[in-house]
Amino acid sequence: MSRTRIAILGSGPTGLEVSLAAAQAGLDFTVLEMASGPAGNVGSWGHVSLFTPWSMNASARARARLAAAGQSVPDNDDCPTGVELVRDLLQPIAGLADIAPRIRCGTRVLEIARDGLLKSDEIGTAQRSELPFRILIEQAGDERIVFADVVLDCTGTYHNPNALGRRGIRAPGERSVADSIVRHLPDVAADKAGWAGQRVLLVGEGHSGQTAARALSKLCSRHPDTAVA
Numbered sequence: 001m002s003r004t005r006i007a008i009l010g011s012g013p014t015g016l017e018v019s020l021a022a023a024q025a026g027l028d029f030t031v032l033e034m035a036s037g038p039a040g041n042v043g044s045w046g047h048v049s050l051f052t053p054w055s056m057n058a059s060a061r062a063r064a065r066l067a068a069a070g071q072s073v074p075d076n077d078d079c080p081t082g083v084e085l086v087r088d089l090l091q092p093i094a095g096l097a098d099i100a101p102r103i104r105c106g107t108r109v110l111e112i113a114r115d116g117l118l119k120s121d122e123i124g125t126a127q128r129s130e131l132p133f134r135i136l137i138e139q140a141g142d143e144r145i146v147f148a149d150v151v152l153d154c155t156g157t158y159h160n161p162n163a164l165g166r167r168g169i170r171a172p173g174e175r176s177v178a179d180s181i182v183r184h185l186p187d188v189a190a191d192k193a194g195w196a197g198q199r200v201l202l203v204g205e206g207h208s209g210q211t212a213a214r215a216l217s218k219l220c221s222r223h224p225d226t227a228v229a
């Protein structure tokens with residue numbers, strides 16, 4: 001009987017933790033990651049400090065595996081930045097000898113289906129679960145199909161941020177100003193997008209909203225012609 005092929009979509013903290021478990025169990029897995037390196041999403045907000053300390057950011061499994069490879073992970077109350085989390089935990093996991101060869105970076109998953117079935121075929125029957133997954137991927141502009149028996153979607157939520165309307169759907173008219181809306185936490189301090197001197201409307205009061213408010217406040221003290229509501 002052929003081995004069960006596991007496709008792990010995404011090499012963020014979740015995908016890498018699953019990879020550790022799969023490697024430990026001796027399973028046949030492949031990690032499909034759209035970024036050029038592991039943990040692309042965390043890297044993109046690398047300038048931000050996490051709200052969880054090192055003691056909460058690494059599992060016992062990850063610590064044990066890295067210790068066995070001669071690498072230690074901080075285990076204290078300091079909150080790392082995203083850059084530090086990638087450098088001191090996620091990149092080392094991705095570099096382990098039994099994980100590194102299984103990560104395909106620069107591989108974006110576009111669509112997934114059951115091979116041989118339309119989405120309306122065999123709904124709820126055993127036949128659907130017996131067929132392999134057919135996965136459309138894109139690598140360097142080329143598209144092709146790969147197959148897997150099990151798919152673990154570890155792609156996170158970063159690329160599906162809430163829209164501005166109530167309950168996270170778009171507010172009326174929001175689509176028409178989509179080009180003016182930044183939906184991820186920008187590095188305001190670096191100000192590559194030219195925030196200084198602009199009128200900025202900040203929407204949201206969660207962790208990211210508060211982080212953005214602090215960064216914008218500093219920007220306003222440096223550039224008093226910047227207005228933030």
Ligand SMILES: Cc1cc2nc3c(=O)[nH]c(=O)nc-3n(C[C@H](O)[C@H](O)[C@H](O)COP(=O)(O)OP(=O)(O)OC[C@H]3O[C@@H](n4cnc5c(N)ncnc54)[C@H](O)[C@@H]3O)c2cc1C
Pocket residue numbers: 009010011012013014015032033034035038039040041042045048049050051052107108109110154155156157158159185208
């Ligand atoms: C600014 C910020 C601060 C945060 N701080 C904390 C914190 O302090 N503590 C905490 O617990 N959580 C924090 N979070 C939440 C944090 O994102 C998650 O805890 C963690 O990153 C989730 O890991 P993940 O692997 O599930 O998803 P992600 O880290 O989002 O990883 C998903 C991976 O999948 C890849 N991917 C996505 N789509 C595709 C595709 N179609 N094909 C192939 N690959 C794909 C991405 O490139 C990425 O590498 C924070 C989030 C943000 C935005």
